[in-house]
Amino acid sequence: MSPARLKILYPLTSSINFKDAAENMTDTLFFIASKLIWFLISPDTLLVSFLLLCLVLLWFNQKKKAIVLLHTVVAACLIITFLPVGKWLLYPLEKQFLPLKDLPENVDGIIMLAGAESLSLTEYWNQVQIGDAAERYTQFIYLMKAHPDARHIFTGGIGGIDQSGINSSDVARMFFTSQGLDIEKIIFESESRNTFENVRNSQKLVHPLPNETWLLVTSAFHLPRSIGIFYKHNWPVLPFPVDFRTHPEKLFRIRPNFAGNLNELGQGLHEWLGLLAYYVTGKTCCFLPGADTIKTFSSPASR
Numbered sequence: 270m271s272p273a274r275l276k277i278l279y280p281l282t283s284s285i286n287f288k289d290a291a292e293n294m295t296d297t298l299f300f301i302a303s304k305l306i307w308f309l310i311s312p313d314t315l316l317v318s319f320l321l322l323c324l325v326l327l328w329f330n331q332k333k334k335a336i337v338l339l340h341t342v343v344a345a346c347l348i349i350t351f352l353p354v355g356k357w358l359l360y361p362l363e364k365q366f367l368p369l370k371d372l373p374e375n376v377d378g379i380i381m382l383a384g385a386e387s388l389s390l391t392e393y394w395n396q397v398q399i400g401d402a403a404e405r406y407t408q409f410i411y412l413m414k415a416h417p418d419a420r421h422i423f424t425g426g427i428g429g430i431d432q433s434g435i436n437s438s439d440v441a442r443m444f445f446t447s448q449g450l451d452i453e454k455i456i457f458e459s460e461s462r463n464t465f466e467n468v469r470n471s472q473k474l475v476h477p478l479p480n481e482t483w484l485l486v487t488s489a490f491h492l493p494r495s496i497g498i499f500y501k502h503n504w505p506v507l508p509f510p511v512d513f514r515t516h517p518e519k520l521f522r523i524r525p526n527f528a529g530n531l532n533e534l535g536q537g538l539h540e541w542l543g544l545l546a547y548y549v550t551g552k553t554c555c556f557l558p559g560a561d562t563i564k565t566f567s568s569p570a571s572r
Contacts, residue, residue: 300462303546304430310542312349312534316342351523355533360515362540363489365559366496366508373507376416377481380506381409382467382495383425383437384488392435397444402488404511406444409486412509413450420475424458424467432462464491464543465552468498477504488512490536494544497553500566507563 308314319342326335348354385402399406413421425437438459445452458474461467477483487495489510499506514533547553555562 296466299465299550301430303463303543307539307542312531312538316345346527349530349534350525350527353520353522353524353530353533355530355535355537356515356520358537358541359490359533360517360520362491362493362537363510363513363515364517365493365557366489366510367560368510369507372412372415373482373484375482376412376419376484378420378422378475378477378483379409379412379416380422380424380471380483380485381405381441382464382485382487382491383423383428383441384491385512386425386437386440388427388435388437388440391440391443397440397447399440399444402512405486405488406441408509408511410445410448410450412484412486413455417454420456421454422456422458422471422475424461424471426459426461426466428462464495465498465547468495468502468504472502472504479503479505482507484509486511488514490514490540493558494540494547494553496562497544497547497555497558500554500558500562501552505563505566 319338323335323339323342326332326338382405385399385405387398387400390398409421409423413419423438423441425441426432427434427436436459438457441455442452442457445455456474458467458470461470483504483506485492485495485499485506486509489512492508492510496506496508514536544553544556548556554566
């Protein structure tokens with residue numbers, strides 16, 4: 270594809286060059302592919318697909334195969350119903366970074382990753398709707414008040430393939446305004462579609478210096494992938510985990526909760542696959558970043 274054609278596809282600015290356009294195309298292909306692949310292999314899609322396959326096998330008089338597959342689906346549903354399989358995937362991620370006991374005395378910047386917003390509901394009802402990860406907002410506000418002179422960044426656009434309608438930054442503006450905050454003191458990055466673009470776009474906005482101290486606010490299970498991307502971009506942020514979903518003493522509690530366990534299974538599987546995809550494509554510094562990653566990549570020898 271010619272540079273002229275790429276400029277037509279990606280008219281972001283009048284000065285965009287071939288390299289930027291090619292990078293945008295690669296990011297878009299990765300974004301679309303990741304959404305489509307996850308749609309096909311997510312736990313809920315697989316369960317429904319296998320049930321439909323059972324019907325197809327029955328239509329073609331493959332009763333033995335259909336019965337075996339149906340037994341497998343029923344067994345999977347029973348396991349998901351009574352066992353917290355999703356927590357088994359989430360806990361190894363959440364324990365990588367523990368909550369900060371003491372905040373740094375000097376903080377140059379605070380970054381909050383989007384992800385708690387319900388875009389369609391907020392747009393329809395014209396009222397802020399926030400989901401399970403509301404702690405990202407509450408703790409971000411706490412940090413803003415604790416460090417009013419730091420730079421405050423909210424990063425997030427639309428995470429779905431359909432890029433129409435309001436974005437996460439629009440919802441964040443509404444929420445912060447409703448809480449009486451001066452949104453002129455917050456930098457909003459509204460073009461990113463995934464975590465990789467959160468980091469890249471935010472870095473281009475604020476140009477952090479190597480000796481600056483930045484805090485990263487996001488859900489605990491999402492921090493390993495996020496930290497890996499920041500450190501890959503030579504931006505050694507400090508993790509500020511929130512929105513914990515697991516309790517180590519309750520990982521084997523048996524309680525019927527099919528919908529909740531299936532949702533957590535999807536979250537855990539999605540995050541592990543995200544770690545793998547980002548590692549294979551070179552978007553993160555290592556497969557499973559943890560506390561040792563900060564020590565290693567923050568040392569003078571690694572810079």
